[in-house]
Amino acid sequence: SGKLHMGHVRNYTIGDVLTRHYRMRGRNVLQPMGWDAFGLPAENAAMANKVPPAKWTRDNIAYMKKQLQGLGFALDWTRELATCNPDYYKWNQWLFTRLFRKGLAYKKTGIVNWDPVDQTVLANEQVIEGRGWRTGAPVEKREIPMYFFRITKYAEELLGALDGLNGWPEQVKLMQKNWIGRSEGVRIGFEYSLENQKKILWVFTTRADTLMGTTFCAVAAEHPIAAWAAEKNPEVKKFVEECKRGTVVEAELAQIEKKGMPTGMFCTHPISGEEVTVWVGNYVLMTYGEGAVMGVPAHDERDFAFALKYGLAIPQVIDVAGFSANEWQDSYTDHGKCINSGKYDGLDFQQSVDAIAADLKSKSLGEKQVQWRLRDWGISRQRYWGCPIPIVHCASCGDVPVPDDQLPVKLPEDLVPDGTGNPLAKMPAFYETSCPSCGKPAKRETDTMDTFVDSSWYFARFACPGQDKAMVDERAKYWMAVDQYIGGIEHAILHLLYSRFFMRAMRDEGLLQVSEPFTNLLTQGMVLAETYYRDTPEGRREWVHPSEVVLERDAKGKILSAKKKDGAEVVFDGIGTMSKSRNNGVDPQQLIEKYGADTARLFIIFASPPTHTLEWSDEGVEGSFRFLKRLWSFCFKFKSISESKSENKNSRHEIHAVLKQANYDLQKHQFNTVASACMKILNAIERLPAGDPAAKEGLSILVRLLSPITPHVCHALWRELGFGEDVMTAPWPEPDPAALVQDEVEYVVQVNGKTRGTLKVPQAAVQKTMEEMAIQAANKYIDGKTIRRIVIVPGRLINIVV
RNA sequence: GCGAAGGUGGCGGAAUUGGUAGACGCACCAGGUUUAGGUCCUGGCGCCUAACCGCGUGUGGGUUCGAGUCCCACCCUUCGCACCA
Numbered sequence: 060s061g062k063l064h065m066g067h068v069r070n071y072t073i074g075d076v077l078t079r080h081y082r083m084r085g086r087n088v089l090q091p092m093g094w095d096a097f098g099l100p101a102e103n104a105a106m107a108n109k110v111p112p113a114k115w116t117r118d119n120i121a122y123m124k125k126q127l128q129g130l131g132f133a134l135d136w137t138r139e140l141a142t143c144n145p146d147y148y149k150w151n152q153w154l155f156t157r158l159f160r161k162g163l164a165y166k167k168t169g170i171v172n173w174d175p176v177d178q179t180v181l182a183n184e185q186v187i188e189g190r191g192w193r194t195g196a197p198v199e200k201r202e203i204p205m206y207f208f209r210i211t212k213y214a215e216e217l218l219g220a221l222d223g224l225n226g227w228p229e230q231v232k233l234m235q236k237n238w239i240g241r242s243e244g245v246r247i248g249f250e251y252s253l254e255n256q257k258k259i260l261w262v263f264t265t266r267a268d269t270l271m272g273t274t275f276c277a278v279a280a281e282h283p284i285a286a287w288a289a290e291k292n293p294e295v296k297k298f299v300e301e302c303k304r305g306t307v308v309e310a311e312l313a314q315i316e317k318k319g320m321p322t323g324m325f326c327t328h329p330i331s332g333e334e335v336t337v338w339v340g341n342y343v344l345m346t347y348g349e350g351a352v353m354g355v356p357a358h359d360e361r362d363f364a365f366a367l368k369y370g371l372a373i374p375q376v377i378d379v380a381g382f383s384a385n386e387w388q389d390s391y392t393d394h395g396k397c398i399n400s401g402k403y404d405g406l407d408f409q410q411s412v413d414a415i416a417a418d419l420k421s422k423s424l425g426e427k428q429v430q431w432r433l434r435d436w437g438i439s440r441q442r443y444w445g446c447p448i449p450i451v452h453c454a455s456c457g458d459v460p461v462p463d464d465q466l467p468v469k470l471p472e473d474l475v476p477d478g479t480g481n482p483l484a485k486m487p488a489f490y491e492t493s494c495p496s497c498g499k500p501a502k503r504e505t506d507t508m509d510t511f512v513d514s515s516w517y518f519a520r521f522a523c524p525g526q527d528k529a530m531v532d533e534r535a536k537y538w539m540a541v542d543q544y545i546g547g548i549e550h551a552i553l554h555l556l557y558s559r560f561f562m563r564a565m566r567d568e569g570l571l572q573v574s575e576p577f578t579n580l581l582t583q584g585m586v587l588a589e590t591y592y593r594d595t596p597e598g599r600r601e602w603v604h605p606s607e608v609v610l611e612r613d614a615k616g617k618i619l620s621a622k623k624k625d626g627a628e629v630v631f632d633g634i635g636t637m638s639k640s641r642n643n644g645v646d647p648q649q650l651i652e653k654y655g656a657d658t659a660r661l662f663i664i665f666a667s668p669p670t671h672t673l674e675w676s677d678e679g680v681e682g683s684f685r686f687l688k689r690l691w692s693f694c695f696k697f698k699s700i701s702e703s704k705s706e707n708k709n710s711r712h713e714i715h716a717v718l719k720q721a722n723y724d725l726q727k728h729q730f731n732t733v734a735s736a737c738m739k740i741l742n743a744i745e746r747l748p749a750g751d752p753a754a755k756e757g758l759s760i761l762v763r764l765l766s767p768i769t770p771h772v773c774h775a776l777w778r779e780l781g782f783g784e785d786v787m788t789a790p791w792p793e794p795d796p797a798a799l800v801q802d803e804v805e806y807v808v809q810v811n812g813k814t815r816g817t818l819k820v821p822q823a824a825v826q827k828t829m830e831e832m833a834i835q836a837a838n839k840y841i842d843g844k845t846i847r848r849i850v851i852v853p854g855r856l857i858n859i860v861v
Numbered sequence: 862g863c864g865a866a867g868g869u870g871g872c873g874g875a876a877u878u879g880g881u882a883g884a885c886g887c888a889c890c891a892g893g894u895u896u897a898g899g900u901c902c903u904g905g906c907g908c909c910u911a912a913c914c915g916c917g918u919g920u921g922g923g924u925u926c927g928a929g930u931c932c933c934a935c936c937c938u939u940c941g942c943a944c945c946a
Contacts, residue, residue: 060946099945171944182944230865234941237864309942313862346943361862433943440944510946548940551865584867585940634939665886666873672866672939679873679887686886688900723877732875735885742885807881812927814881850926856880860926 060100061119063126064637065586065663065675066547068647072660072768073583073669074545075132076730079767082133083791089538091521092127092134094120096143097445098510099182100639102476105444112444113472116143126648130656131770138524142513143444147520149467150530151512152449156460157568159450163212166458169205169437170281170307172198177479180441183308193478200303205439205506206448210560214239214431216574217559226579228670231551238552240432245416247353248424249276249326249335253287260284260326260337263348263430266358268411271400272376274366275354276326277319277340282350285339288322295320295339302341309344317342317365329424330415331401340365346434356390363390376400436557438509443474443482445507453494453501462495468503481505514554515561518544518576531570544577547585548670549636555580581728584672585636588643591621591629602642603629634674645675657769658684664768665734686738687772690765693745694758694776703750708798710753713743715798718760722793730768737765755780760792807856808833810840818857826851833857 078090094116101112108115120141127134140147158164172181174191180201185192210217218239221232245267248259260276278284280302289296298320306312319340326335342361343352356366356373366373377395394408403411412427419425439448447468449461461468471489476482483489483505494501519531522538540562546554555577562576591603608629609622621629637644650659662683667673721736744757759782766773766786777786803819806829815837820829830849834841837859844861851857 095946180944184945186944234865238942240864307944310862313942315862436943442944509944511944514946547946548866549946550941552941553943554946587939636940638945640945668874670866671874674873676873676887682886685901692901720877727877731873732885735875738885805881809881809927812880812925817881848926850880852880852927856927858880858926 060639061104061122063123063647064644065647066583066637068130068659069586069663069669069673070545070547070583071127071130071132072663073581073728073730074543075660075770076664076767077543077545077728078133079770079787080725080791083763083767083787083789089138089521090132090134091138091518092132092136093139093517093521094123094141094143095510095514095517096120096141097148097507097513099184099442099444102442102444105475106478109475111473111475113143116141116444126651129651130660133770138521140517140520140524142446142510142517143470145467145469146527147517148446148470148513150520151446151508152461152466152468153463153530154516154565154568155508156449156463156466158208158564159206159458159460163209163564164206164438165209166204166206168202169207169439170200170202171205171441172307173201175199179478179480186306186308189306197304200305200307203439203441205437206450207435207437208560208564210436210557211431211433213560213563214241214433216563217433217556220559220575224575224580227577228580228582231548231555231580231582234551235556238433238556242430242432244428244430245412245419246349246425246428247419248329249353250329250424251284251324251326251337253324259424260351261349262351262353263428264353265430266355267415268394268397268403268406268408269355269358269376270328270330270353270415271397271403272355272357272374273328273335273353274356274372274374275336275338277338277343277352277354277365278322279343279345279350280339280341281345282339282343284322284324284337284351288324288339292323295322299339302339305341312342312344315341317361317368319365319369329419329422347432348430358390358392360390360392374399436509436511436560438512439506440509441481441484441505442507443470443476445510446470446513447483448504448506448508450504451492451494451501452504453497453499455499456494456496456501459494459496459501465495470507483507511554511557515557516565516576518558519562519565519571529570530565535571539571540573540575541577543579543581545581545583545669548582549585551582581669583669584667586673586675587634588637588645588675589634590632590641590643592632592641593623593627593629602640604642637675645677650677650680654680654684655771657772658687661687661734661769664730666731668729668731670728683734686741687769690741690761691772691776693741694780697754697758698780700749702752702755707751707753710743710747710751711756711795711798712801714740714753714757714760715794717743718764718792719794719799721764733764734768737761737768740764762786763789763792804854806833806854808837809856809858810837811860812858813840815840829857833859 074090078088081088096116101116104115105112142148155164172186174181174194174196176194176196177191181191181198186198189198190196191198218236218241221236224232242265244263244265247262247264250257250259262276280299285299289299319338322337322339324337326337328335354362354365356362356371357375358377376397376399377391378398379391379395397403397406397411403414406414416425416427447470449466449468451459451461453459474482490503490505492501492503493499518541519535519539522535523532526532558576562571563574565571566574589605591605591608592600593603595601603623607624609624621631623629647659662680665683717736717739721733724732740757740761744754747754758780762773762776763786773786777783783789802822804822806818806820807814808816808818818832818836820832829851841859841861846859846861848860849857
């Protein structure tokens with residue numbers, strides 16, 4: 060993207076802390092780095108600056124590599140890769156041809172956003188309020204041929220294997236489970252006749268028990284019945300076209316007003332034989348199930364709203380104590396016993412579904428079915444800066460995959476896209492070719508692959524640097540799976556699911572032995588910043604950088620007004636991810652230049668636990684800087700003080716107790732409290748009397764504990780203090796059990812759960828002694844009342860209940 | 862709209878299993894060092910209060926000797942929703 064942003068610094072610092080910590084514990088840790096370099100940002104920058112994406116990208120890589128090296132990450136640069144290099148993307152293409160031959164990659168039509176002015180396909184991000192971002196023209200939907208990966212073939216496995224991913228956060232597994240979306244239901248057929256031919260309208264439902272409450276069916280705008288009705292009725296045609304014009308984004312689709320129109324078609328209820336009207340509805344998704352639904356207003360939320368709007372009947376078929384359908388404010392969607400359902404009356408959910416499915420089956424009008432929410436992965440992009448899809452279209456042979464000896468299909472690197480059409484499709488030198496199969500003139504595919512393909516297997520490639528004969532080799536066996544993956548929570552579904560699919564596809568090609576790419580997953584929280592904009596007199600929206608904004612707040616800290624430094628009013632648009640488009644990114648470079656890499660690393664680790672969302676503010680950075688300065692000068696002062704012989708057990712206790720907690724926190728990946736622990740140890744050492752030998756031991760612990768976070772300072776101090784040459788080869792510090800033992804334990808004394816003081820109790824004290832001591836200590840608060848009970852929590856507290 | 866997570870002082874956050882709420886740091890206040898500012902050092906710092914008491918972890922209710930932590934209802938914020946990656 061150009062420069063490192065705070066999210067990068069956070070991500071790689073977390074990874075580096077883990078890496079250095081495990082290396083000190085003796086593990087062989089591979090920490091690689093590479094560049095996910097294809098994609099839209101490079102094309103946009105290229106258009107803005109009139110520079111080919113290739114040059115822009117490689118310049119950025121050079122700059123960002125310097126930044127990473129400056130931050131001191133312990134990376135193995137001999138394994139560096141970039142997805143835009145032919146020696147990498149060749150293997151995307153090679154695998155694609157394998158999957159294509161197996162039918163795991165295939166062609167069908169897909170729906171895209173079409174900008175009619177620029178004559179180009181737009182990404183969802185480039186559609187703003189239904190209009191093209193550059194032209195402002197209303198965006199249309201278009202159906203075009205595309206290639207898909209058959210990820211649905213692995214749906215069952217991808218779902219089932221989640222249970223075994225013990226190193227993944229529950230949150231992510233749950234999101235993936237819901238995304239894959241297995242649901243058990245019944246496929247139901249409603250017969251209708253079209254031009255004297257008997258046809259069946261198929262719907263899928265998880266609520267077959269409510270079948271007898273069906274008052275209508277609704278089909279998607281893309282459904283054949285909608286097309287038929289549009290041809291007959293200009294009103295329907297208008298409506299269908301309106302539906303097709305709308306958004307392809309599901310989040311928006313789910314929030315638009317539910318509208319529908321009767322198609323004039325009627326079908327037959329498969330059980331009652333009654334006539335059911337068929338509507339076309341803008342809320343029915345062609346991509347899920349059969350592209351048609353049965354409408355049961357009383358027991359489905361959307362159907363209820365739909366029936367109210369169009370005055371359809373709302374017959375109740377599930378028993379609800381004390382209610383009847385015509386009094387309802389809302390649908391009743393819980394399970395219950397069937398009523399008003401003829402022979403199914405009195406059956407519960409499972410019984411009625413079983414009975415209805417059996418009856419439908421005997422009529423060949425339905426059966427039980429498992430339905431998935433997961434759809435196949437469309438990978439075709441009508442864009443330039445990506446991996447070319449290795450297919451040749453031949454008039455006689457059809458779609459022919461490019462043979463291995465002609466791979467890679469190289470992307471020309473000197474193009475500057477202009478935002479119209481697909482650049483490769485305007486380049487005869489690229490697309491004119493001959494058929495690999497019959498040799499006749501043929502046309503090369505000009506679409507490129509979704510960049511998620513590039514990022515679905517790169518980690519395996521890191522294991523095999525220099526390998527130009529294969530996608531991966533034997534070395535992947537040693538390193539794969541990735542023991543610890545670190546990524547933003549925004550990747551919880553797509554990237555992680557695609558990678559899981561790719562590992563299985565590669566496994567089934569005999570390339571890998573593992574099925575899961577990532578054994579342990581740490582989902583890093585997003586780095587957020589405030590966003591501000593103002594609409595200019597010319598009607599453009601200008602995003603104002605937070606550093607340019609002056610705020611006025613009320614006593615409670617609420618924003619009263621926001622102004623640009625030049626006085627112009629700006630609008631506060633909430634807190635969101637740092638992004639170029641909203642101009643709220645914070646460049647870490649200034650931080651690094653002012654304070655140094657170690658302070659930047661310490662600060663970002665100390666600011667919050669890795670998994671937390673982090674609202675950016677550099678207010679506390681001085682504290683991290685101050686701590687490193689204090690540590691540094693203390694160490695140099697310390698060198699000149701001679702050690703006394705007096706051993707003091709108590710002075711060691713605090714340091715070792717803090718170390719014990721820090722090691723536990725490291726295990727939990729709670730690195731912010733590890734940084735706190737380092738500060739606590741320095742505070743403890745500073746309190747020691749001059750010459751106490753615990754100080755030297757404490758410093759040895761502190762420098763090692765801190766070294767994964769601030770390696771440069773710790774490396775220097777380790778040598779300066781004479782502990783050794785290289786702190787990274789030192790053993791990881793462990794607490795001394797002897798130092799952890801204490802003669803007295805401090806107890807909290809409570810009366811009725813309210814804290815009334817503390818009490819030092821000898822380690823060996825018996826229960827009765829403790830009770831007596833506590834009663835005496837809290838005598839004032841007991842105030843002569845009867846003691847009903849005394850609760851003692853060993854090592855913690857004594858609660859006197861009166 | 863649906864799915865997932867979060868909400869603790871002025872701020873970032875801490876509090877293995879239900880057991881002293883606010884560790885550590887920022888900001889702020891007072892004092893010291895300094896020609897001054899900065900740096901540095903010492904002390905204070907949830908709210909109310911002279912002090913004790915009391916109140917306090919988004920809101921309302923519940924379980925418990927004891928709730929930030931468990932249960933129910935609600936509010937707000939963030940992430941994802943298949944072409945940003």
